[in-house]
Amino acid sequence: MMSLRLRLSLTLGAAFALIWALAAAWMLSDLRNQMMFSLDQRLVASARMVAGLMEQLPALPTKGEGTHFSAEQLNVPGGMACQVSSLRGEILARSHTDPQQTLEAEKMGFHDQMIDGAPWRSFTLARGDLRITTADRQIEREALNMSILLAASVPVGVALLGCLCLLWLGIGQGLAPLNRMRDALMRRSADSLEPLQIQPLPSELQPLLDTQNQLFQRIGKTIERERRLTGDAAHELRSPLTAIKTHLQVARMTDGAARDQSLARAEEGADRMHRTLEQLLLLARVEGSLSFDDGVQCSAEQVAKLAIQDAASGDRQRIKLQMPSQFSSAPVQMPAVLSIAALRNLLDNALRHTPGDGAVELSLETTGNRARFLVRDHGPGIAEDDLQHLTQRFWRNGQSTGCGLGLAIVQAIVQRCGCTLRFDSRPDGLRVELTMPLQTL
Numbered sequence: 170m171m172s173l174r175l176r177l178s179l180t181l182g183a184a185f186a187l188i189w190a191l192a193a194a195w196m197l198s199d200l201r202n203q204m205m206f207s208l209d210q211r212l213v214a215s216a217r218m219v220a221g222l223m224e225q226l227p228a229l230p231t232k233g234e235g236t237h238f239s240a241e242q243l244n245v246p247g248g249m250a251c252q253v254s255s256l257r258g259e260i261l262a263r264s265h266t267d268p269q270q271t272l273e274a275e276k277m278g279f280h281d282q283m284i285d286g287a288p289w290r291s292f293t294l295a296r297g298d299l300r301i302t303t304a305d306r307q308i309e310r311e312a313l314n315m316s317i318l319l320a321a322s323v324p325v326g327v328a329l330l331g332c333l334c335l336l337w338l339g340i341g342q343g344l345a346p347l348n349r350m351r352d353a354l355m356r357r358s359a360d361s362l363e364p365l366q367i368q369p370l371p372s373e374l375q376p377l378l379d380t381q382n383q384l385f386q387r388i389g390k391t392i393e394r395e396r397r398l399t400g401d402a403a404h405e406l407r408s409p410l411t412a413i414k415t416h417l418q419v420a421r422m423t424d425g426a427a428r429d430q431s432l433a434r435a436e437e438g439a440d441r442m443h444r445t446l447e448q449l450l451l452l453a454r455v456e457g458s459l460s461f462d463d464g465v466q467c468s469a470e471q472v473a474k475l476a477i478q479d480a481a482s483g484d485r486q487r488i489k490l491q492m493p494s495q496f497s498s499a500p501v502q503m504p505a506v507l508s509i510a511a512l513r514n515l516l517d518n519a520l521r522h523t524p525g526d527g528a529v530e531l532s533l534e535t536t537g538n539r540a541r542f543l544v545r546d547h548g549p550g551i552a553e554d555d556l557q558h559l560t561q562r563f564w565r566n567g568q569s570t571g572c573g574l575g576l577a578i579v580q581a582i583v584q585r586c587g588c589t590l591r592f593d594s595r596p597d598g599l600r601v602e603l604t605m606p607l608q609t610l
Contacts, residue, residue: 173347177340182333189332193325197318204314208305209279212249212292216303219251220296223262250289252302261299274302281307346374350381362389394456398562402449406442413438448574451510452562455581461504468498469540469605472508473533479509480516487523488516489530497535502606503586511582514575515544515601522548522599535607542603551594559592579603 252272253262260271273282274293282289282304291304350367357365364382416435420428454461467475470492477488501508519529523546530545551559558564560580563573583590586605593600 174337174340174344178333178337181340182336185332185336186329189325189329193322196325197321200321201314201318204317205310208310208313209290209292212279212290212303212305213294215249215251216292216294216301219253219303220294220299220301223253223296223299223301249303249305252304254300254302256298256300272302272304274300343371346370350374350378362386362392398449398453402445406445409438409442409445413442445574448578452574452578452581455507455578455585461506465505466500466608467505467508468500469496469533469535469542469607470498472501472505472512472540472605473531473542475509476512476516477531479513480520487520487526487528489528491530491532493534496533497540497607499535499538499607499609501540502608503588507582507586508605511579511588511603512542512544514579515542515603518575519544519546519548519599519601522546524548538607538609540605540607542605544601544603545598547598550596550599551592553594556592556594560590 250272251264252260252274254260254271254274258274263271272284272289272291273280277293277295280291280293282291284304288307289304290307290310291302293300293302346367346369350365353365353367362385364385365378367378370378413435416431416438420431420435423431473490473492477490480488516529516531523529527547529547530543532543532545534541560576561573562577565573579590582588583603588606589602589604591602593602
């Protein structure tokens with residue numbers, strides 16, 4: 170993979186070079202046009218100068234081969250040819266013997282012509298009966314123009330290379346905070362989850378650092394939660410395992426009714442451990458990132474009936490379902506497995522704390538886009554100070570026979586699916602209100 174510094178340098182350098190190239194082409198094109206204009210003006214000035222000189226010289230011959238003047242006599246710059254001719258085309262004077270071919274003087278003003286196979290640029294000025302023609306070679310004009318363009322291009326090229334070097338150094342300096350962040354991460358130990366502190370840091374990288382620290386915080390909470398779960402589970406499972414081992418040892422040493430009773434108690438301990446493990450697995454799945462969406466949708470009524478069926482264990486008469494005549498048939502906006510599990514755990518808890526064969530009341534009503542379930546038991550209630558501990562893992566009051574995970578699972582489902590959970594303890598029993606979101610039809 171290409172490094173970020175090299176990628177930025179190539180991208181910005183290419184854009185920078187393109188802009189400089191366009192600007193340089195524009196400047197050099199304009200410089201060339203100005204140069205050609207200056208050379209043309211030199212032809213005009215030379216022709217006018219020669220015309221003024223001709224007026225001061227003695228009369229020129231009107232026939233013959235003409236008179237030869239040197240470039241210095243006619244004040245013509247070196248490398249330039251000058252020719253004086255009559256209106257009939259007779260050459261009266263010239264400042265050169267090369268080229269042998271005469272300069273074309275029929276057209277006034279500027280004219281490009283070929284003389285002895287070489288291109289020339291000429292200018293013809295009419296002054297009285299005379300025509301003064303000045304000319305210079307195109308190759309010399311282009312050579313002069315090229316030398317000037319090269320002289321102007323060298324500083325531009327040097328400046329461009331200098332800017333690219335500064336761009337490379339500047340990008341490297343700008344990426345230095347990323348390198349410091351990388352080095353700080355490489356120096357950390359594998360189990361280090363403390364927030365990363367890097368100063369100074371540009372404002373553009375501050376969100377990245379904050380996100381990284383939030384990730385460390387979430388990982389730390391997850392690890393702590395797993396450690397606590399492992400410790401609590403080991404402590405909670407130690408008691409039933411010890412009891413099962415003890416009962417099996419007693420059953421091995423006894424016969425008859427005592428042996429059957431020990432085996433029955435060992436079986437009860439195994440059932441309790443099995444329920445605890447199932448609750449632990451469900452809690453781990455709810456608090457993790459596993460998906461429960463299996464495509465099944467249930468209305469609030471279906472959730473209530475399925476939860477009663479799972480909780481009552483064949484004794485549905487103990488749970489009294491109360492529903493209004495009018496309620497929404499929209500499905501709950503959460504996985505059906507979780508909605509049923511949350512309500513089932515509330516019903517299990519209510520049945521466990523209701524003495525004897527007392528009934529548990531479950532009422533259902535829908536308002537707007539929420540379904541409200543109210544579970545009421547007829548137990549002794551819970552002290553006000555203990556309400557805050559109800560959803561803690563493995564917390565139980567002195568009268569509970571459960572594993573202490575049911576309400577913790579409900580709380581995890583509430584936090585995951587946008588539900589609400591509220592407890593209200595009264596002398597005649599505990600009331601638990603659970604609301605779930607409904608889908609809009």
